[in-house]
Amino acid sequence: MKLISLCLVPLAALAGCATTRTATADERAYCERMAESMGTQAQHDHGEAKGLGPNAMNLSHTRCRQILAGK
Numbered sequence: 826m827k828l829i830s831l832c833l834v835p836l837a838a839l840a841g842c843a844t845t846r847t848a849t850a851d852e853r854a855y856c857e858r859m860a861e862s863m864g865t866q867a868q869h870d871h872g873e874a875k876g877l878g879p880n881a882m883n884l885s886h887t888r889c890r891q892i893l894a895g896k
Contacts, residue, residue: 848892856889865890 848856859865865886873879879887 852888853892856892859886859889860893865893
């Protein structure tokens with residue numbers, strides 16, 4: 826069971842990479858407001874550095890950079 830679980834983790838991560846979608850008007854407006862007020866640079870995150878994965882704020886900043894770049 827443990828082996829199956831370990832095999833599914835990379836597959837789940839790859840599935841998330843292929844789900845990029847077109848931004849809605851609301852998402853684009855949110856990103857534009859965020860860029861004006863605080864910028865879109867990902868913040869320093871010790872949890873991510875320790876291998877715990879990115880936090881929600883860093884994910885939203887990354888998504889906004891993609892939206893504003895037209896991807």
